[in-house]
Amino acid sequence: MENIPAVANNVTQINSAEFVKLTIFNDVSNTANVNVYTFSSSYKSETIGNTTYTPLGGLLAVGAQNRDIRVTSGDTTIALSGVSGNNIFVVLDSKIRGSTVEVLRGFYDANMVLSNTVSRFTGIVTNYGISEDREMLDDNFTVTISASSYKTVLENRIAGRKTNKESWRYFNSSDASMDNVYAISGVQFDFGQDPKSKTVVPGGGGGGGPGRGFEGDEFDR
Amino acid sequence: MAGLQEIINKAGSINIDRRKVVGLQVTRNEIPRTSLTPTRNPWRFTIEMPPVLSWWDHRNLVEALDTLDRYSPQIVNFSNSCVSWIWRYQGVLTQNQVNGLTVSSFNGTQLTLSGLVAAGITNGTTLFLANDLIQIGANPYPFTVASTSVVATGSNTITFTVNRPNFLSFGAYNNASITVGPNCNFYLFCPNMPIYKLVPGNQFSFQGVLINNARIEFSDNFTLYEWVGGAA
Numbered sequence: 001m002e003n004i005p006a007v008a009n010n011v012t013q014i015n016s017a018e019f020v021k022l023t024i025f026n027d028v029s030n031t032a033n034v035n036v037y038t039f040s041s042s043y044k045s046e047t048i049g050n051t052t053y054t055p056l057g058g059l060l061a062v063g064a065q066n067r068d069i070r071v072t073s074g075d076t077t078i079a080l081s082g083v084s085g086n087n088i089f090v091v092l093d094s095k096i097r098g099s100t101v102e103v104l105r106g107f108y109d110a111n112m113v114l115s116n117t118v119s120r121f122t123g124i125v126t127n128y129g130i131s132e133d134r135e136m137l138d139d140n141f142t143v144t145i146s147a148s149s150y151k152t153v154l155e156n157r158i159a160g161r162k163t164n165k166e167s168w169r170y171f172n173s174s175d176a177s178m179d180n181v182y183a184i185s186g187v188q189f190d191f192g193q194d195p196k197s198k199t200v201v202p203g204g205g206g207g208g209g210p211g212r213g214f215e216g217d218e219f220d221r
Numbered sequence: 222m223a224g225l226q227e228i229i230n231k232a233g234s235i236n237i238d239r240r241k242v243v244g245l246q247v248t249r250n251e252i253p254r255t256s257l258t259p260t261r262n263p264w265r266f267t268i269e270m271p272p273v274l275s276w277w278d279h280r281n282l283v284e285a286l287d288t289l290d291r292y293s294p295q296i297v298n299f300s301n302s303c304v305s306w307i308w309r310y311q312g313v314l315t316q317n318q319v320n321g322l323t324v325s326s327f328n329g330t331q332l333t334l335s336g337l338v339a340a341g342i343t344n345g346t347t348l349f350l351a352n353d354l355i356q357i358g359a360n361p362y363p364f365t366v367a368s369t370s371v372v373a374t375g376s377n378t379i380t381f382t383v384n385r386p387n388f389l390s391f392g393a394y395n396n397a398s399i400t401v402g403p404n405c406n407f408y409l410f411c412p413n414m415p416i417y418k419l420v421p422g423n424q425f426s427f428q429g430v431l432i433n434n435a436r437i438e439f440s441d442n443f444t445l446y447e448w449v450g451g452a453a
Contacts (some may be wrong), residue, residue: 012252013257014255015257015259016257016258017258017259041260043386044261055388108259108329111329112329112330113328
């Protein structure tokens with residue numbers, strides 16, 4: 001379990017900064033082909049785990065993150081400056097959605113030297129937004145990245161295959177395991193007796209008879 | 222130099238804001254808890270200009286301000302005789318001794334200077350008093366000394382605390398010389414650059430001709446903000 005010494009010692013002051021790492025995958029088939037962008041709210045560049053977090057990236061704010069004991073779905077937002085930086089270019093010109101986001105919090109000692117870091121959030125970018133706030137002669141741009149935790153991503157993931165001939169042979173054209181599904185679909189089996197003829201599957205709302213489920217079922221891998 | 226330097230030189234009053242980014246909560250049992258974001262802690266000056274500047278004499282000033290606008294930084298200092306007393310060096314070093322000191326380490330808020338022996342700085346010498354201004358090399362981002370710094374016996378180095386952490390790169394501070402006192406440079410811009418109003422008056426005669434003139438009244442105080450993004 002992660003420990004946060006600066007807080008655990010019951011000090012009355014903590015010095016902390018946030019570090020954000022954005023890993024953009026340029027090629028689905030090549031996970032090494034990535035662009036990594038780092039941002040921090042610290043006063044200088046810090047190297048954490050071989051990654052240098054620059055303070056010049058334009059980090060404006062990091063949204064709230066859940067810190068539940070059990071695994072829960074949590075989203076967060078990261079606001080970046082869109083003024084005189086390349087952040088607008090990053091979100092528009094790269095495959096930002098699906099990128100990995102990691103948020104760390106770093107703790108500084110009294111001499112403002114980084115002493116500890118803890119992970120706060122790991123997830124995937126699900127959306128981004130660019131907003132312009134113009135009032136009279138003040139014109140500002142903000143890039144907002146929305147990120148979801150991995151649990152949310154898994155909840156929305158549909159995977160697996162249907163228990164019919166086509167779906168089964170999609171992965172292995174010689175797999176005949178489900179070839180007879182159509183023949184037995186709709187047939188009632190009273191065990192110990194001869195099978196009855198096919199029955200007509202009732203329309204929607206019928207709750208599905210025992211012979212109906214094969215084609216409609218999906219399951220997670 | 223016109224522009225922000227002239228604004229500083231002719232300031233009616235100067236408000237200095239060096240407050241840090243802090244979160245503050247007082248618990249139910251009235252114990253305060255604070256959090257600090259370690260920023261570059263930029264200097265912020267709010268300068269009030271006296272409404273006495275004449276249009277004829279300061280057209281170059283307003284043109285410089287219009288050129289700088291709200292987004293251009295300018296290097297300024299407080300060496301003008303009108304304001305040099307503000308950051309007067311309080312230590313006892315001569316200029317030659319200051320020139321002999323170099324930065325050997327600058328980690329967080331701990332600044333170490335070396336070269337004391339060669340510079341003839343002996344035991345017990347007070348190098349700095351609290352609030353003395355120090356510039357590292359040619360970087361226009363002054364730091365202030367947090368407390369009195371006295372040389373220990375036989376030491377060739379001295380380490381002391383400054384008001385904000387080091388955000389200069391290694392190459393920018395390592396073995397760099399230092400500048401102290403009012404000659405330290407600030408890199409400032411004016412995000413609220415006031416507009417100005419001309420109030421007719423102060424007419425004068427020039428070669429027998431009556432020349433119309435005006436006083437310049439600025440719409441607001443000048444809020445000068447340190448351009449710390451240039452340091453990397």
